[in-house]
Amino acid sequence: MSNRLSRRKFLGNASALAAMPGSWGLLGVPAGSAFLLGEGESASSKTADRIVDLHVHFDEKNPKFIGDLLKLSDRLNLTACLLTPFANRKVVAEAAKQHPKQIIPFGFVDLDAPDVVKQVEELHAMGYRGLGELEFVKKPYNDPSYFPVYELANRYDWIVLFHTGIVLRKNFDAPEDVASGRMRPIYLEEIARRFPKITVLGAHCGNPEYEWAAEIARWNPNVFFDLSGSSLTKMQGRLAEFQKIFWWSATEWHSAEWTVKTPNNDPSAFIKIVFGSDVGLDEIESVVNQYRALFDACGVPERTRRMIMGGTLAQMLGLPD
Numbered sequence: 001m002s003n004r005l006s007r008r009k010f011l012g013n014a015s016a017l018a019a020m021p022g023s024w025g026l027l028g029v030p031a032g033s034a035f036l037l038g039e040g041e042s043a044s045s046k047t048a049d050r051i052v053d054l055h056v057h058f059d060e061k062n063p064k065f066i067g068d069l070l071k072l073s074d075r076l077n078l079t080a081c082l083l084t085p086f087a088n089r090k091v092v093a094e095a096a097k098q099h100p101k102q103i104i105p106f107g108f109v110d111l112d113a114p115d116v117v118k119q120v121e122e123l124h125a126m127g128y129r130g131l132g133e134l135e136f137v138k139k140p141y142n143d144p145s146y147f148p149v150y151e152l153a154n155r156y157d158w159i160v161l162f163h164t165g166i167v168l169r170k171n172f173d174a175p176e177d178v179a180s181g182r183m184r185p186i187y188l189e190e191i192a193r194r195f196p197k198i199t200v201l202g203a204h205c206g207n208p209e210y211e212w213a214a215e216i217a218r219w220n221p222n223v224f225f226d227l228s229g230s231s232l233t234k235m236q237g238r239l240a241e242f243q244k245i246f247w248w249s250a251t252e253w254h255s256a257e258w259t260v261k262t263p264n265n266d267p268s269a270f271i272k273i274v275f276g277s278d279v280g281l282d283e284i285e286s287v288v289n290q291y292r293a294l295f296d297a298c299g300v301p302e303r304t305r306r307m308i309m310g311g312t313l314a315q316m317l318g319l320p321d
């Protein structure tokens with residue numbers, strides 16, 4: 001989604017979110033610490049506690065955005081996949097070259113634009129690492145007219161982030177050609193299978209179609225979801241229910257695990273989730289705390305928490321240690 005700053009306010013979530021860090025504080029976790037480290041592990045390990053945020057939208061209205069992001073990145077030990085409108089591609093490509101550990105450029109394109117294939121080729125030539133967030137499509141994601149873009153992404157071994165599930169309404173007075181039904185998580189299954197070299201990432205875990213999202217991730221090694229958006233607020237009193245959706249921990253009922261260099265053999269079903277915030281810079285830390293509350297409610301193992309918060313994306317992107 002675009003318009004991130006307005007979204008949570010629009011949904012009235014800000015006060016609920018503000019309450020999260022305090023409740024987490026009762027568990028003895030300092031607000032600024034990136035992870036709970038297990039016994040015998042060094043808190044000085046910058047790599048182990050790095051957060052990789054899949055879902056940071058470039059804010060073209062803030063002229064200091066890159067500087068603000070770099071400051072936050074230093075404070076939280078955070079790498080941002082920066083979802084960049086095509087019009088802003090140059091400034092972000094330049095910033096990513098200067099700060100390769102902090103900014104990973106992703107290109108936001110309109111799948112229905114007549115020159116979208118050319119745009120994608122240009123983004124690749126500029127060093128972009130993937131596409132996203134794809135959204136507001138005129139046809140369902142699996143429409144063959146979008147295949148030329150997916151074919152390129154497949155050739156580039158790219159990560160592609162799709163909005164999935166419910167989408168807010170921006171305009172109340174004029175007709176809009178926008179429908180959540182074109183962005184259902186079930187469409188990602190076909191894309192993942194037809195284009196197996198794309199790493200397919202679904203934003204918002206298909207809200208509210210969590211079950212479809214999880215089941216598709218379960219049988220497709222190249223499909224993952226983030227839990228950005230309103231879900232962790234909606235579910236804050238019943239976060240343990242996510243164990244029923246990500247149910248196959250320590251069973252054989254799943255595909256081989258996604259891996260690049262290191263086989264993870266992580267038995268937790270939650271390994272199919274990655275961290276994404278989809279909020280303004282000043283709210284990212286509160287989303288980190290929401291993920292931690294989820295981990296706690298669902299008993300997510302320490303090793304899996306680290307993979308969700310950064311390890312998996314760091315491997316996908318080949319981030320330097």
Ligand SMILES: [Zn+2]
Pocket residue numbers: 001002133135162163164203204
């Ligand atoms: Zn979205």
